[in-house]
Amino acid sequence: MPRSFARRDLITKPSYEAALDSIAGADHWHLQEQSGAVALVTNDALALGRELVLDPGFDDATKWTLNTLGTSWSIAAGVAHCTSVDVFCQINADTVPIHQGKTYELRFTISNAATFAQMDIYTTSASDVNKLIILTSYANGSYIIPVPAAVGTISPSPGISLVFLARSAGSAFDMDDVSFKQTDILASSVYAPGTNPMDGTNNSMAIGQTAGGNLGYRYLGDGATTYLDVKSAEHNSKLNPTSFQVWLWLQKTTWDTTERDILSYTVDANNWIRIVDSTTAGTLSFQFRAGGTTEEVTLATGSPTTDVLVGLSVAGGVMKAWYRDTQTGSNQAVAGAFVGNFATMLIGARTTTPTFVHNGAVSHIGTANRELSASEWESIYASGGV
DSSP: OOOOOHHHHHHSOOHHHHHTTTSEEEEEEEEOOOSEEOOOOOTTTTTTOOOOHHHHOOOOOGGGEEEETTTTTTEEEEEEEEOOSSOOOOEEEEEEOTTOOOOOEEEEEEEEEOOOOOEEESSSSOOOGEEEEEEESSSSEEEEEEEOOOOOOOOOSSEEEEEEEOOTTEEEEEEEEEEEEEOOOOOOGGSSSSTTTTEEEEEEEEEEEEEETTTTTTEEEOSSEEEEEOOHHHHHHHOTTTTEEEEEEOSSSOOOOOEEEEEEEEEEETTTEEEOOOSSSEEEEEEEEEEEEEEEEEOOOOOOSSSSEEEEEEEEEEEEEEEETEEEEEEOOOOOOOSOOOEEEEESSSSSTSSSOOOOOOEEEEEEESSSOOHHHHHHHHHHHO
């Protein structure tokens, strides 16, 4: 009798990783490594979405700084105006994480243009070595300008300014809707092994710990010194705080009354994303803090010792918490505006000191550039087989 390949397919479980291929716009650190100190990422080339300027619409003038040479610039009613006869008009946007060797895309809208013969765009200062691109003879309209990788001596660190300088005497125009995005984030299959810029750095978490169901392996934190760092220019570019979902599988043998961060993506004291093992034993706290206002969902888990799926999403001004196969708790309206680029993106700790260290295991970390549907979330859970 011929072998039945169909029967073999029916009784063979698909890998958990393969089951996630249908989740569009998502990246995964599966944490299946058996050696080394790097957490390999599988990243989706479509997962772009974050504006790297703090206030693209000029709605909050405090996010922009008028340069001393830029007395002809003003900001009002959500628009930047250049109206004087100065030869140099300059305006700066703070903390834009531009990185040497990356490719970006600049978008903006020009209106009421009486004169606009040339505008130069720089990082840090109006110096030729910092020049990104020169724009000439632009009329009213919306523009998409590619910014190539060879853009002078751009620092690899966050905190770069974006400088707009109108060089023509008598320049008069309005600027709005500034957008700056990284565009050269590739699928992981394009990268040679060990060269993916989104790979995470493992700070002493024990690898190769056996997980339940179809999950394969976990990374294990010791509750004192360990964490996983998944911050990169690419991850910061992708994770749009107005539309995202983050998740991971969590396992704890001991639930205690010490506060411990499972996931902690932080800009500053006023803006963060956290999933926290709280000071109440067995209770998780899902937190989204934007502009100094925290939205929170708490959940009494019953202190399971098996692998559980946890997540947090924001979309349409609403935060949701997710646990096991469904949403948990009620929708939380986001009251504040999330401002800034991520300073740290850690799994299993809040800071690199480290502090608030997780005393358990994690696996299959995910980030999506949108909120997943309820059925997509349930399918992730079901594929885990726990």
